[in-house]
Amino acid sequence: MSAIETKLAELGVTLPDAPAPAANxxxxxxxxxxxxxxxxxxxDADGMIKGKLGDDMDAEAGAQAAKACAISLLAQLKAACDGDIDRLVRVVKLVGFVNSTADFGDQPKVINGASDFMVAALGDKGRHARSAVSAASLPFGVAVEIEAIFQIA
Known part of the structure; x- marks a missing residue:
């Protein structure tokens, strides 16, 4: 098991297979x-985490949804590295989109779910630049969508 996957296991996380694209x-x-x-x-393993922050979901639940996105991001990174996730040099940037009402202003707290997880799992390699923005809706009604840029060796 890789050093990163060992740390993930200590956090109670096993990387799933990388999700297949949902479009072109x-x-x-x-x-x-x-x-x-x-x-x-x-x-997550139970399916899509749906909701609208500021309506039927609070920031804490949104942060858990963002953590689920971060786990999928690492699964994609592992696939990109032909299974050797220890090639990671650092997380460069996360861009987080939060399905939220017009008056919801805690997008940073929601995306912290991903950011905090990256640092907990990866240490200093997990520190990154970031954007956290609101979206009127997201695909399939999900609560959060996050994209990432990683540097690898």
Whole structure:
């Protein structure tokens, strides 16, 4: 087991198989030493995590949805690295979209679910630049979608 997967196991997380694309795009693109991962929607073993922040979901539940996105992002990274996730040099940037009402303003708290998880799982390699923005709706009614840029060796 890789060092990163060992740390994930300590956190109670096993990476799932990388989710298949839901439309006409590829799950990731490698350009030089950078991996650009397409947006991963909030989903776990029970299915899609749906909801609208500020309506039927609070920031804490949204943060859990964002953590689920982060797990999928790492699964895609592992696939991009032919199974060797320890090739990760660092998380460069996360861009988080939050399905929220017009008056909901805690998008950063929601996306912290992904950011906090990346740092807990990866240490300093997990520290990253980030955007957290509101969206009037997201595909399939999911609560959160996050895309990522990783640097690999």
């Amino acid at each position: 795009y590829v799950p990731y693109v490698i350009a030089g030493d950078m991996v650009y991962v397409s947006g991963q929607i909030s989903a």
